[in-house]
Amino acid sequence: MRRQPISEQPFLSIVIPAYNEERRLPPNLKRVLEYLDTQPFEAEVIVVDDGSEDRTVQRVREVAADDPRVRIIENEHYGKAYAVRTGMLAARGEIVLFSDADLSTPIHEIERFFPYFEQNYDIVIGSREGGGPNQRVGEPFYRHLMGRVFNLLVQLLAVPGIRDTQCGFKAMRREAVHDLFPRLRIHDGSKGPVKGSxxxxxxxxxxxxxxQLGYKVKEVPVEWRYGRESKVNPLIDSWRLFRDVLMVRWNHLLGRYDMRPKAAASNHPPTAH
Incomplete structure (x- = not known):
């Protein structure tokens, strides 16, 4: 049975960037929708296809044909960062979450975030650190070591105090989305399409x-499972990550970021409805 359309502003938007995910994405979309069926609030799911060369778009359209909570945006292949940006800015929810297509962090972990939004945090991010020995499931030792070394550099150069910047499970108020994402300069699509993942x-x-702009950010431990089909290239991607961190510092040093005060945020915490 086809569902009724959702309201103009749902409580939660879930943004899922996808690149060649025809196999993993359909069952994971089903898991997301089944979870949302159990919740008291309205939600939407936005899949941003990053120029997939397989049948990802067709598979998502099949789901969307039966469930108006799902919509798809088709990009050229500009990379995950631009896909996330596209979906976040298109989202209508009071709270906007982006999540990896493989659901390495289960969708129900969003429930850990809601209390912090009620405490007037602007951004709540999932962390693969601080949750105990069983938090990171199936991760090879070399991947964990890479992550820790990278995070030490990140804390030194850019974001002190945040233990895990790379977990693909982050949520923020819609006002913060529309203030922050237009300020991003790295991987903003201006250099044209990219090759590969x-x-x-x-x-x-x-x-x-x-x-830098004074947003309240909370890091929350979440469950995370290593995906055997991970598209990470340990050497190439480690260099790209390090280069991006240096570019952030360089852009800031040269005054390339718009650092005018943030837009006024609501004084009232969002409430699930």
């Missing part, structure tokens, strides 16, 4: 600007 440091740029 890309792991980038846009999360670092986003959090750096958020802290």
């Amino acid at each position: 890309m792991v980038t440091g846009f999360d670092v740029e986003l959090l750096f600007l958020a802290l």
Whole structure:
């Protein structure tokens, strides 16, 4: 049975960037929608296709044909960072979450975030640190080591105090989305389409600007499972991440970021409805 259309402003928007995800995405979309069926609030799911070369778009359209909570945006292949940006700015929810297509962090972990929005945090990010020995499931030792070394550099150069900038599970108020994302300069699509999959440091740029502009950011431990089909290239992507962190500092040093005060945020915490 086809569902009724959702309201103009749902409580939650879930943005999922996708690149060649015809196999993993359909069952994961089903999991997301089944979770939302159990919640008291209205929500939308926005899949941003990053120029996939497989049948990702067709598969998402099939789901969207039966469920108006799902919509798809088709980009050229500009990379994950630009796909996330596109979806976040198109979202209508009071709270906007972006999540990886593989659901390495289960969608129900969003429930850990809601209390902090009620405490007037602007941005709540998932962290693969601080949750105990069983938090990171199935992760190879070398990947964990890479992550810790990278984070030490990130804390030194850009975002002190944040233990995990790269977990693909972050949420923020809609006002913060529309203030921060237009300020991003790295991977903003201005250099045209890219080749292959890309792991980038846009999360670092986003959090750096958020802290510089005075947004309240909360890091919350979440469950995370390593995906065996991970598209991370340890050497190439490690260099790209480090280069992006240096670019954030360089852009800031040269005054390339718009650092005017943030837009006025609501004094009232969002309430699920």
